[in-house]
Each structure stands twice: as C-alpha cells, then as structure tokens.
Amino acid sequence: MRQKEIAELVGVSVATVSLALRDSDKVNKKTKEKIKRIAELLNYKPNEIARSLVCKKTNIIGIIIPNFSITYYTEFAYALQNNLRKKGFFSLIMSGNKENIKEIIEMFLRWRVEGIITNKIGFEILRAVKTGIPVVLYEKVEEGDYVSVNKFEGGYKATEHLIKIGYRKIGFLCSPYFEEERTRGYIEALSDYGISIDKKIIFSGLGYFEEGYKGAKELLKRGVEGIFCLNDVSAIGAIRALKEENVRIPEDIGIVGFDNIEESKYIYPSLTTVNQPKEKIAEKIVEILLKKLNERTERSQILIDPELIIRESCGYKKRKGVKI
Amino acid sequence: MRQKEIAELVGVSVATVSLALRDSDKVNKKTKEKIKRIAELLNYKPNEIARSLVCKKTNIIGIIIPNFSITYYTEFAYALQNNLRKKGFFSLIMSGNKENIKEIIEMFLRWRVEGIITNKIGFEILRAVKTGIPVVLYEKVEEGDYVSVNKFEGGYKATEHLIKIGYRKIGFLCSPYFEEERTRGYIEALSDYGISIDKKIIFSGLGYFEEGYKGAKELLKRGVEGIFCLNDVSAIGAIRALKEENVRIPEDIGIVGFDNIEESKYIYPSLTTVNQPKEKIAEKIVEILLKKLNERTERSQILIDPELIIRESCGYKKRKGVKI
DNA sequence: AAATATTTTTAAAACGTTTTAATTCTATTA
DNA sequence: TAATAGAATTAAAACGTTTTAAAAATATTT
Structure with a gap:
C-alpha cells in the first residue's frame, strides 16, 4: 500500500496525496477528504523509512541502560520512552555494557539516531558525540550534559x-x-x-x-x-x-x-x-536533549537534591532514644 | 558520509563501493581493500534507512511486554532482544496495554516491522496479522503461534x-x-x-x-x-x-x-x-518467528512443563510431618 | 593476433516518500 | 471579455542505498 496507489484510485498525483495526508491547507478540502477516506479504507500507513530518508530526520532516540534486571533502570527507560513519545520521537532501549557498547553505538549510528541518552561517556560514545549527535547523560560527568540526582x-x-x-x-x-x-x-x-x-x-x-x-x-x-x-x-x-x-x-x-x-x-x-525521582529526571533529560537537537545550547549540568525515605531498616522507631 | 563520497575519493562508482563494503567477490581484491580502508578512515556507517527502503526489508522486530516494572518481563524482553541480535535483527521493546496498544501497533506498521512478539491477541494485533506480519506469542491462545510455560x-x-x-x-x-x-x-x-x-x-x-x-x-x-x-x-x-x-x-x-x-x-x-525458563522460551520464540519470516510454516503451539522451585515460604521444612 | 572467456566496473532504475517550482484551474477585477 | 490574482495540482528531483544488465577491461585459448 503506497501513496501511488491511493493517487491512482483518487485520480490525483502522489504529491497531492502526500500533502493531503499531512493535512496541508494547500490542497482542496474535498480532495483532501476523499484522499483521507480512501487511505483509511485501504488501511494505509505511511512508510517511516521512506519519510526518514527524504527528510533526513529519523526521530529515533537511542537509550542505553546498564541492564534489564534492575527495575530502577527499566522504569527509568520507560519514563524516557514515554516522554519522548509525547514529543513525537520514538526510542530504542538497549542494555549496554563494556562488552557490547561498541556494537550498540554502531547500530545507533547506522540507524541514524538523532540523540543518545546514556549513563556514562566512554570511547565509543565520544566518537558519536564527535559526529555531532547530541548526548545527554543521567549520571554526572565532567564534560557533557547531564541530569542526575546529587x-x-x-x-x-x-x-x-x-x-x-x-x-x-x-x-x-x-x-x-x-x-x-x-x-x-x-x-x-x-x-x-x-x-x-x-x-x-x-x-x-x-x-x-x-x-x-x-x-x-x-x-x-x-x-x-x-x-x-x-x-x-x-x-x-x-x-x-x-x-x-x-x-x-x-x-x-x-x-x-x-x-x-x-x-x-x-x-x-x-x-x-x-x-x-526517575520521572522528573527523565522529563528533564528529554527536554534538554530535544533542545540540543534544534539549537546550539550551552551545557546543562543539573543535579537534583535527593530525599531520604525513612522506613524500617534503620531502626528510627526501634532505637527511640535518638533524635534525628 | 555517503558511499558517493567514498566512490569519488577512490575514483570508482557507488555500485562498486556498495559491493565492496558488503564484501562481494565480484569486486577486485585490491579495489575492495582500498574502498574498505577509506571507509574505515572516514568512519563511514551504512545508512540502514536507505538500505531498508531499497531492500524492502527492515530487520526490525517489535516486542511488546505488559510493563517495565516487573523484572520477569524486562528480562524476558532482553533475552528476546539478544537472541534476535544474534540473528541480525534488532528490536523495538515497548510496553503495551489496552490504552496504548493501538498507538504501538500503528508505530510498528509505520516502521514496517517484520514481526511482532507479544503476549495476547487483541483487535489491533489481529489487524497486523491480517496484513501478513508474523506474530508469535508468549502466552497460550487458541489461534496463533506461541511458546509458553504450561x-x-x-x-x-x-x-x-x-x-x-x-x-x-x-x-x-x-x-x-x-x-x-x-x-x-x-x-x-x-x-x-x-x-x-x-x-x-x-x-x-x-x-x-x-x-x-x-x-x-x-x-x-x-x-x-x-x-x-x-x-x-x-x-x-x-x-x-x-x-x-x-x-x-x-x-x-x-x-x-x-x-x-x-x-x-x-x-x-x-x-x-x-x-x-525465560531464556529457553525466548530462544524458541525467536526461532519460530524467524522461520515464519521466510516460509509458510504450520502453527507452532509449544508448552513447556514448568518446574516448582521449593524454598522457604511454604514450610516444607518447618512442617516436617508431611511427605511430598 | 584474433577470438573468446572471464573478471571487473558501472549506468541506471528502483524503493516510497517530501519538497520545490512550475503549471493548470478557478475566481475576481477591470 | 480579457487580464490578473489566488488556489489547487503536479512533474520532477531528491534522499542513500542495492540490484540488474550491460559495458569495459583483462586473461586465456586458438
């Protein structure tokens, strides 16, 4: 199912179909409706691969977490993914460690990710940065943008x-x-x-x-x-x-x-x-990354003051004598 | 960095570059080496977007898990991802539920995923199946291929x-x-x-x-x-x-x-x-899915007999009288 | 040396979109 | 009615690869 086929069915050019499906006001209201109806009917889905190629914009963001076994990381990745989705980006979540990081970055570069969110800067990430891909970290580093708890x-x-x-x-x-x-x-x-x-x-x-x-x-x-x-x-x-x-x-x-x-x-x-506060960190990171995508911004190094959650494992209650 | 630029530098056509980089034996050994060297030097990464478009093959598999909070699911997704990577596929891991499933499938279809791994068949998945995309489940269902614990x-x-x-x-x-x-x-x-x-x-x-x-x-x-x-x-x-x-x-x-x-x-x-046994299930699912990608196979419905792991929470030890 | 076989290279088309600039159609004004 | 302005449509180029079939270069046989 391609725009071409819709075009033939409606009796119009692919250019018109392309414009109509993206709701351009350059195309006549009636034709637009007709095109949209047919597209819906044929269950047409635009090909993001083709769009990415011609627009030179993939809308893909690469996310690296240390593993998929620690819920802190997976939930954090999910929060990132959600925030990105809301802004029209979609994300590739990968588990990265010393052994496979090269392979992952290679894959990111081949798929022309537009930005990377990861925890630390190593040799491989540095190479990506040099090619101009914005990177935001969720751990503190000297050089580079990050958002982390203090x-x-x-x-x-x-x-x-x-x-x-x-x-x-x-x-x-x-x-x-x-x-x-x-x-x-x-x-x-x-x-x-x-x-x-x-x-x-x-x-x-x-x-x-x-x-x-x-x-x-x-x-x-x-x-x-x-x-x-x-x-x-x-x-x-x-x-x-x-x-x-x-x-x-x-x-x-x-x-x-x-x-x-x-x-x-x-x-x-x-x-x-x-x-x-992973949601807060995720939100901030996405905000910074997307800003970096469009403009040359100055470095963002954000540390969030963390809260101590007092529960049972420290004996606050059981060791009554103490004042804290 | 495109093949074209390498071609110009080496003084050869893009066709030759394309073949050389994929190690075709149609191209002369010396030219091949030269091309590869230059490509390496310029840190050239092939554009998967363009390749996907022309080959009509994305090598993308969509994975849906119910959430990112339960390690069973995230570790399972990771096992799937790993198995797929070994076979040259890469995967999109998404959290899917009733509310967002439509959006996720929409995204999968736009990106032309070649297969989907998920836990249950709903209306949206069914539509994807109808377009011809192979789907393998990790939960038992009447209609459809699956691998699951019994x-x-x-x-x-x-x-x-x-x-x-x-x-x-x-x-x-x-x-x-x-x-x-x-x-x-x-x-x-x-x-x-x-x-x-x-x-x-x-x-x-x-x-x-x-x-x-x-x-x-x-x-x-x-x-x-x-x-x-x-x-x-x-x-x-x-x-x-x-x-x-x-x-x-x-x-x-x-x-x-x-x-x-x-x-x-x-x-x-x-x-x-x-x-x-999530690794075992993941391995089997990937095997079945990739087979479905190439041939029209008969339905695979695999149930693995599960093992009961006896630990402390049932009192096997503390209730000595009992024989099990 | 000519004819033939083999190896190597390449031009061009294709993939499915978007975008640009030009063209056609329709409405408005003189 | 002709000229003009505005709206709607489109042809063609572009994106970066792969693939096909043809062309060119080189090697082998007669």
Whole structure:
C-alpha cells in the first residue's frame, strides 16, 4: 500500500496525496477528504523509512541502560520512552555494557539516531558525540550534559542518618563505576562526625542481589553496625544475608539503600533509602536533549537534591532514644 | 558520509563501493581493500534507512511486554532482544496495554516491522496479522503461534504443593487477563484432592506489589492457610502484608509465587515459586518467528512443563510431618 | 593476433516518500 | 471579455542505498 496507489484510485498525483495526508491547507478540502477516506479504507500507513530518508530526520532516540534486571533502570527507560513519545520521537532501549557498547553505538549510528541518552561517556560514545549527535547523560560527568540526582548528597544523607541513629561502624557496598559521588558523600559524612574511614569495610560491586548478599556476609564478619548499599537491589541481598545469620534488622544492624525502587517499600523490613525521582529526571533529560537537537545550547549540568525515605531498616522507631 | 563520497575519493562508482563494503567477490581484491580502508578512515556507517527502503526489508522486530516494572518481563524482553541480535535483527521493546496498544501497533506498521512478539491477541494485533506480519506469542491462545510455560501445570503443581504440605483453605490471587490456565490448574488441584472451591478466597489483579499486599490482607480476614499468587511480585506484596499482621510464614500461612524472578530467592522467607525458563522460551520464540519470516510454516503451539522451585515460604521444612 | 572467456566496473532504475517550482484551474477585477 | 490574482495540482528531483544488465577491461585459448 503506497501513496501511488491511493493517487491512482483518487485520480490525483502522489504529491497531492502526500500533502493531503499531512493535512496541508494547500490542497482542496474535498480532495483532501476523499484522499483521507480512501487511505483509511485501504488501511494505509505511511512508510517511516521512506519519510526518514527524504527528510533526513529519523526521530529515533537511542537509550542505553546498564541492564534489564534492575527495575530502577527499566522504569527509568520507560519514563524516557514515554516522554519522548509525547514529543513525537520514538526510542530504542538497549542494555549496554563494556562488552557490547561498541556494537550498540554502531547500530545507533547506522540507524541514524538523532540523540543518545546514556549513563556514562566512554570511547565509543565520544566518537558519536564527535559526529555531532547530541548526548545527554543521567549520571554526572565532567564534560557533557547531564541530569542526575546529587549522589554526593544522597550518600551523605544516608550515612548521616545511620550515624545519627547511633550506628558507628558503618560498612559501604559501593559502586566501582559511574562516579564516586556516593562514596564521597559516605566519607564526608563519616569525617564530619569524627568517625575514621576503614577501608576494610568498603566493598565494591555492580549492585546485583548476589553482591549485596556476599558483601553483607563479609561485612558481618568484620563487625559492622550499619551498611549503606549502593542501591536497593544489593540492599535486598544484604538483608537476606543478615537474616540468614539471625541478625536483627534494625536492632543489630541498620541498612540504607539507594534508588527507592518499588519493592523497597514491600520487603520486610521495608528499606530506608535515597529516592531517585526517575520521572522528573527523565522529563528533564528529554527536554534538554530535544533542545540540543534544534539549537546550539550551552551545557546543562543539573543535579537534583535527593530525599531520604525513612522506613524500617534503620531502626528510627526501634532505637527511640535518638533524635534525628 | 555517503558511499558517493567514498566512490569519488577512490575514483570508482557507488555500485562498486556498495559491493565492496558488503564484501562481494565480484569486486577486485585490491579495489575492495582500498574502498574498505577509506571507509574505515572516514568512519563511514551504512545508512540502514536507505538500505531498508531499497531492500524492502527492515530487520526490525517489535516486542511488546505488559510493563517495565516487573523484572520477569524486562528480562524476558532482553533475552528476546539478544537472541534476535544474534540473528541480525534488532528490536523495538515497548510496553503495551489496552490504552496504548493501538498507538504501538500503528508505530510498528509505520516502521514496517517484520514481526511482532507479544503476549495476547487483541483487535489491533489481529489487524497486523491480517496484513501478513508474523506474530508469535508468549502466552497460550487458541489461534496463533506461541511458546509458553504450561501454566495449567504450574498452577496445579503450586496448589498441590500447598495441599500436600497440609494447607487446606488455599486462597488465590489470580490474573484477570492472559488466560485462565493458572486458575484451571488451581481448581483442578483442589478438586483432585477433594477440596471444594470457595470463590470468596479468589481475587483477581494485575500482579503488582500493591495488589498482592491488599489481596493478602483481605484473604487473611477470610482465614486462609495458604495463598497461591499469580506472580512473584504480588507474592512479595502478600508476604509484606502478612508480616505486618504478625502472621508467621510458613508456619501460619504458606505462599507460592509464579515466575521465579531473581529476588524471590533473596527475600525472607525465600519464595517457593513456579519457574518460567525465560531464556529457553525466548530462544524458541525467536526461532519460530524467524522461520515464519521466510516460509509458510504450520502453527507452532509449544508448552513447556514448568518446574516448582521449593524454598522457604511454604514450610516444607518447618512442617516436617508431611511427605511430598 | 584474433577470438573468446572471464573478471571487473558501472549506468541506471528502483524503493516510497517530501519538497520545490512550475503549471493548470478557478475566481475576481477591470 | 480579457487580464490578473489566488488556489489547487503536479512533474520532477531528491534522499542513500542495492540490484540488474550491460559495458569495459583483462586473461586465456586458438
């Protein structure tokens, strides 16, 4: 089904059909209606491939998230996709990591994506940037546009909360990647409260359940009283590990997560965590990206102050003596 | 960067460039090398849009999952995407529901996807099928190709397990959609063991945390001893609800989920659940879809027998007397 | 050296749209 | 009625590839 066939049926040129279907006021009202009716009848769908080619505009945006296993990322990607759709763009959501990033960028470039949303700038992304494709990140970086939660603040608040409740020896399951913002927050909070940093109770991992689980078992051996986890998923793993060892949470050990994924409210004990307002971040990122598509804008580096969501895993209620 | 420019630089026609870049043996080895070198140097990426147009082949497959919040679906979509990528196809992952399905299919058709993978056949999908686009489902349906776990068996096994352990009054948080296979399994197991069906302890919902939570609170009031949940996510909600009411799991109430998402192993108590081998299903679906792309094949309706994963939430260990 | 076979290259058409500039048709004015 | 203005339509070019069939270049056989 092509415009040509509609044109023949109506007895008009393809140019007229093309204009009519896009509701141009250059074409006579009656012909327009006729064309539209026939198109509807034949269930005609314009070919976006052809349109993209001639307009040199694909309306495709590439989105990269670290994985499809952590709901924070998938829900965030979905929020991006939704915002983009509302603006007439459609998105390719891909899971990207060191191994496959080259292949993904290659694919994005072949399909002539008009913009990329990702979490970090590596060699491959940099090449894309050099070809002129706008990139907006959802993690802080020196060079480049981004919108992110202020993870330093988040790390600080999480750690401070544990300290204020009375925990001293606070372990940290940290991220090897992204940025060391959360780590900086953790360290600064400790030193602000006169607690010395103990590298033996800091472990790094990618934030999966298993890493939280193993990390917590190890930290338990080293006698921690509290654990700040890089994300909620690893916190859930940590809680499991501690319960297996008959540790009471929060009475014996307090836990704080990061992300505020939905299950953090439903696990038991529910998780005290740092909220990442993914809808807000997604909206802002799309806004910035689309602006970059049209004009040469100055750099946008936006940090959103995160909120600490206080739930059961830290013992705010069970350790009554403390004021926070 | 177009083939034309490479052609001019090398002093050859675009036809030659096109052939050379696709490694045709019609073109002289030396010229081929020269062309490839220049292309590499200029960082040339073939334009998939143009290729799709002329070849009348996009290599795009559309994937629809119910949401981006339930890891079972996102991980499944990822498995599909990976399998497709290996075969040279790339995929558009979309969240589809009653409200937006029309829009999604419209988009798929405009972009000339070559196949669709989704969970159920509605009016919109049917229209796509009629235009000749192959569709493979991951849920059982009368008409159409699918690969799915045998949910009847799953439902039966889950319920039977609860019965064998000694629970009698078994509630069910069931799905309103998809299929009533799990429900059939639940009912058949009960009647096989001479337990009468009580509709007052069957609730339907979409399988989110909150629904499990609310459903369990309600079921608790009605005095159930066990709950079979349509998926793990709602089971996690249910566990939360019961713990809030100081119900011991599994001593007082046993819980079985469905899906075997990763966290079901890490929550406390860990969840007895019906495994859905998503990688296997994904692989099979891709195989069938790609076959349908090329030949007119007969209908494939594949049901995989599911495995019950026994963990802590059912009291197999704590209710020692029972043999299963 | 001519004839033939083989290899290599290429011009041109095609894919389904949009856009531009020119043309045709219709209405208005003189 | 002729001239003009405005509205509606269209032919043709363009987008960046692939493919086909023909042409050109080179190698092989007589």
